[in-house]
Structure formats: C-alpha cells, structure tokens
Amino acid sequence: MTSSLKKTSPRIGAHVSAAGGLKNCIANAENIGATCIQIFGASPRQWNTSMPSEEDVRAYHETLKKSIVEAIYLHAPYLVNLATLDKEMLKKSVALLTAHLKIADSIGARGVIFHIGSGKGRQKEFMTAHVVEAMKEILSSVHGDTQLIIENCAGGGDRIGVTAKEIGDIIRKIGSPRVTVCIDTAHAFEAGIIDEYSAEKIHALFDEFDKEIGIDRVVALHVNDSKTAFNSHHDRHENIGEGYIGLEGFKNLAREPLVQHMDWILEVPGFDDTGPDKKNVDILKKLFSSL
Numbered sequence: 001m002t003s004s005l006k007k008t009s010p011r012i013g014a015h016v017s018a019a020g021g022l023k024n025c026i027a028n029a030e031n032i033g034a035t036c037i038q039i040f041g042a043s044p045r046q047w048n049t050s051m052p053s054e055e056d057v058r059a060y061h062e063t064l065k066k067s068i069v070e071a072i073y074l075h076a077p078y079l080v081n082l083a084t085l086d087k088e089m090l091k092k093s094v095a096l097l098t099a100h101l102k103i104a105d106s107i108g109a110r111g112v113i114f115h116i117g118s119g120k121g122r123q124k125e126f127m128t129a130h131v132v133e134a135m136k137e138i139l140s141s142v143h144g145d146t147q148l149i150i151e152n153c154a155g156g157g158d159r160i161g162v163t164a165k166e167i168g169d170i171i172r173k174i175g176s177p178r179v180t181v182c183i184d185t186a187h188a189f190e191a192g193i194i195d196e197y198s199a200e201k202i203h204a205l206f207d208e209f210d211k212e213i214g215i216d217r218v219v220a221l222h223v224n225d226s227k228t229a230f231n232s233h234h235d236r237h238e239n240i241g242e243g244y245i246g247l248e249g250f251k252n253l254a255r256e257p258l259v260q261h262m263d264w265i266l267e268v269p270g271f272d273d274t275g276p277d278k279k280n281v282d283i284l285k286k287l288f289s290s291l
C-alpha cells in the first residue's frame with residue numbers, strides 16, 4: 001500500500017480512571033495507548049457532584065496538550081433515570097445530568113454519554129415525551145456545544161433507548177444537533193437487535209441508525225464483547241474475543257464503512273480484571289492494521 005492510499009482508521013481508546021485528579025486520566029490513557037477516552041466526571045454512584053477545581057482543570061489541560069489523547073467523553077452516573085415517573089427522582093436525575101454536562105463543558109469534553117432509564121409499566125410514547133422534556137431542560141441550562149449522548153441499553157423491563165427507532169423518536173422531538181448517540185456493541189447484542197456480528201448484519205444495524213438519525217450523529221462506539229447470550233437483556237461486558245460476539249465479529253465491524261468516523265471506546269473488564277487494558281486496545285488496533 002502506498003502512503004497516498006493510507007486508510008484513516010477510527011480513534012481507539014477506553015474508559016480510564018481520573019481518580020486522584022483529572023490530569024491522571026491522561027497518563028492512564030497513554031499507558032494503554034488510547035487516543036480517545038471516557039471518564040467519570042464525578043463519582044458514578046453519588047447524587048452530590050462538585051465541579052473540579054480551577055487548578056485541577058488547568059493541570060489537566062496542560063497535560064492534555066502534550067498527550068496523544070484527542071477526544072474525551074464523560075459517562076454519566078448510573079443513578080440517572082430520565083424516564084422515571086417518580087417526580088423527586090426525575091428532578092434529581094435532571095440536576096445530576098446537568099451538573100455532569102457542565103463538567104464536560106468545563107474540560108472540553110465532547111459530551112456526556114448516558115442511559116435514558118426506565119419508567120415502570122407506562123406506555124412507551126408517554127415515557128418518550130417525558131424524556132424529551134427532561135433532555136430539553138438539561139440542554140437549555142448548559143450553553144455551548146457539549147453533547148448529550150444517548151447510549152443504547154441492553155433492554156428488558158421498561159427500559160427506553162433500545163432500538164434505532166426509539167432513539168430516533170426522541171432525537172426528532174428534541175430537534176437539537178447537541179443530541180447524539182453512542183452505540184454499545186454488547187448492549188445491541190444483549191438487547192436482541194443484532195444476533196451475530198456478521199458483515200451483513202452489522203451493516204443492517206448501522207444502516208437502520210443511518211435512516212433513523214443519520215449516521216454522523218452516532219459519534220462513539222462502546223466496543224465490548226458480551227458475557228451473556230443474544231437477547232439476554234443482561235448487561236455484562238467481556239474482553240474482546242472472549243465473549244459471545246467473538247474476534248471474528250469485531251473483525252467484521254472494523255471493515256464496516258459506516259463506523260469509521262466514530263470513536264471506539266472499550267469498557268471491558270481487562271485481562272487482569274483491572275479495567276480496559278493495553279491488550280484489548282492492541283487487539284482493536286490490530287483489526288485495522290490487518291485490513
């Protein structure tokens with residue numbers, strides 16, 4: 001291959017820890033060779049959030065400037081549920097997601113990736129309207145271009161945000177370019193919207209997202225193998241090649257034209273169970289170098 005024909009491949013990275021100071025996430029990214037990362041902006045299991053200090057943000061920007069990291073995403077706390085019918089819970093969820101969107105804005109992150117949640121036993125249309133209102137409120141309280149990034153979930157119960165159509169309905173009703181999408185490969189499989197990662201089925205899946213929301217709106221991929229079977233509705237991630245999707249599935253994914261512009265982010269347990277590691281990053285990089 002001549003250099004003029006050099007293919008541009010997606011950024012590859014992972015969820016990394018920012019414990020002990022924001023700037024630490026950059027060193028953690030570089031240790032595993034990640035050029036795009038996801039972090040928690042604050043504790044993922046707490047309702048009270050504090051903004052990072054100016055000094056923390058300054059040190060982070062200094063470190064970031066000299067690093068290989070090109071794109072940063074925040075993952076919202078697991079407590080957020082915008083589809084809940086409990087008024088108090090909804091209020092707290094809106095406030096929490098707003099706070100995290102502010103943090104994302106203050107550190108120059110692309111946006112906050114979040115799960116919509118579930119609203120037990122009510123009509124999906126009702127819940128969708130409800131989610132739309134909540135998301136509009138959050139966007140209006142944080143200016144700038146930081147995105148609210150909907151992640152598809154593993155389904156089951158009354159969870160919202162499983163299919164391209166469901167996510168598309170919400171996006172159309174909000175009508176803001178700041179609402180984008182992250183597709184998790186394990187969740188799609190566990191939710192039952194793709195039964196195998198063959199070339200044809202991968203293309204059909206992303207083609208549906210393209211028709212519903214426009215593929216450019218899918219900004220990130222959570223690249224995870226699945227520890228649980230197709231349609232299990234059970235969200236358990238596995239290292240690349242060790243789960244039900246398998247290495248062949250990810251090889252097929254790397255060849256799919258519709259996913260090349262997305263940031264590939266690992267959320268796998270790691271081969272030493274210490275979180276996404278260099279080995280998983282290297283497996284993904286190799287998928288592209290061997291194309």
Ligand SMILES: [Zn+2]
Pocket residue numbers: 151184222267
């Ligand atoms: Zn995910």
